[in-house]
Structure formats: C-alpha cells, structure tokens
Amino acid sequence: MTTNLFRGQTLKLTAKREGDTEIIASWDEDPEYLRNVDTDIAIPRPVEHFEGEGDPGSNSFYFRLRTIEDDRLIGFIVIHSIEWNNRAGMLAMGIGNANDRGKGYGSEALQLILRYAFHELNLHRVGLDVIEYNERGIRAYQKAGFQIEGRSRQAVHRDGKIYDRINMGILRSEWEEIFQ
Numbered sequence: 306m307t308t309n310l311f312r313g314q315t316l317k318l319t320a321k322r323e324g325d326t327e328i329i330a331s332w333d334e335d336p337e338y339l340r341n342v343d344t345d346i347a348i349p350r351p352v353e354h355f356e357g358e359g360d361p362g363s364n365s366f367y368f369r370l371r372t373i374e375d376d377r378l379i380g381f382i383v384i385h386s387i388e389w390n391n392r393a394g395m396l397a398m399g400i401g402n403a404n405d406r407g408k409g410y411g412s413e414a415l416q417l418i419l420r421y422a423f424h425e426l427n428l429h430r431v432g433l434d435v436i437e438y439n440e441r442g443i444r445a446y447q448k449a450g451f452q453i454e455g456r457s458r459q460a461v462h463r464d465g466k467i468y469d470r471i472n473m474g475i476l477r478s479e480w481e482e483i484f485q
Contacts, residue, residue, distance in 0.1 A: 318368035332401035342399040392429035
C-alpha cells in the first residue's frame with residue numbers, strides 16, 4: 306500500500322484553487338501573521354499581488370494547506386530555492402487565520418512537506434529561518450526534528466527592537482530517525 310504524499314490526519318496539501326487569492330490577501334490584514342511569516346515590511350497587499358503565487362517552478366514546490374474535514378484553506382507551505390546539485394532546499398510556511406494557530410496544523414504540515422521533500426524530491430537537507438520572537442514556530446520546527454544551526458545577529462528590526470534571525474535545518478537521516 307502506498308502512502309498518500311498529500312494527506313495527513315487533519316490536513317492535506319493541495320494546489321491553488323479559484324478563490325484562494327482573496328483568502329490569502331485577507332491574511333495580510335493580520336499584523337501577527339505578517340510579523341511571523343516574513344521579514345519584509347508589513348503592509349497589506351492587494352489580491353493581484355498573489356495571482357501568480359504558487360505557480361509551479363523548477364526550484365520551488367508550493368502547496369496550499371486545507372483541512373480534510375471541511376476542505377477549508379488555512380495556510381501555505383513551500384519548499385523553495387532548491388539547489389538540485391546539493392539536494393537542498395528551504396522551507397517557508399504560514400497559518401493564515403489566528404483561530405487556526407496553536408492547533409497542531411503547523412506540526413502536521415511540516416511532517417507532510419518533509420515527507421514530500423525527502424521521499425518525492427529526494428532532497429538531503431531542508432533549511433529555514435525564523436525570527437527569534439516566533440517561539441511557537443521554533444517549537445514546531447524543533448518538534449519536527451529541525452536543529453538550530455546558527456543565527457544572523459540583529460537582522461530584523463521590528464517595533465523599535467532588533468531581533469536575531471535563527472537558521473535551522475534538518476537532514477533526511479535525522480528526519481528518518483524520528484519519523485520512520
């Protein structure tokens with residue numbers, strides 16, 4: 306029996322669908338979401354900004370996160386900046402609606418995308434960076450097996466304060482040790 310690459314217990318990875326861009330654009334009105342998902346300047350962006358987002362590319366694999374129960378869009382997850390010769394890529398994810406955060410969706414999404422990255426894309430390493438104040442994200446990444454590999458000191462300026470950007474990574478062998 307083959308494991309479904311795109312389906313977990315409560316979440317599934319899907320392609321973008323009609324109507325997704327309006328939902329994703331609405332997440333940009335939540336400053337907590339903007340402050341955790343990116344280090345760019347926080348500003349709500351128009352729907353048109355998201356039109357091409359998630360189009361398949363040879364160096365990125367972008368998925369929408371949907372609940373299995375009601376097929377509701379709750380976030381995104383992507384493996385990007387893939388260096389095929391090094392079998393390495395970077396990960397980014399976001400859970401859009403504040404009501405969906407802290408319910409384990411991020412942890413399940415990480416398991417799905419890492420299984421995809423290591424078994425389907427045959428990557429050896431997946432890395433990410435996270436702002437040091439995103440403690441919930443850091444815990445989820447560590448639970449998935451990511452290790453802190455370093456930090457970019459005082460790399461993010463937010464609300465009059467300066468924060469480090471923490472660099473994390475996981476190797477296929479480390480992931481397999483935990484989850485196989």
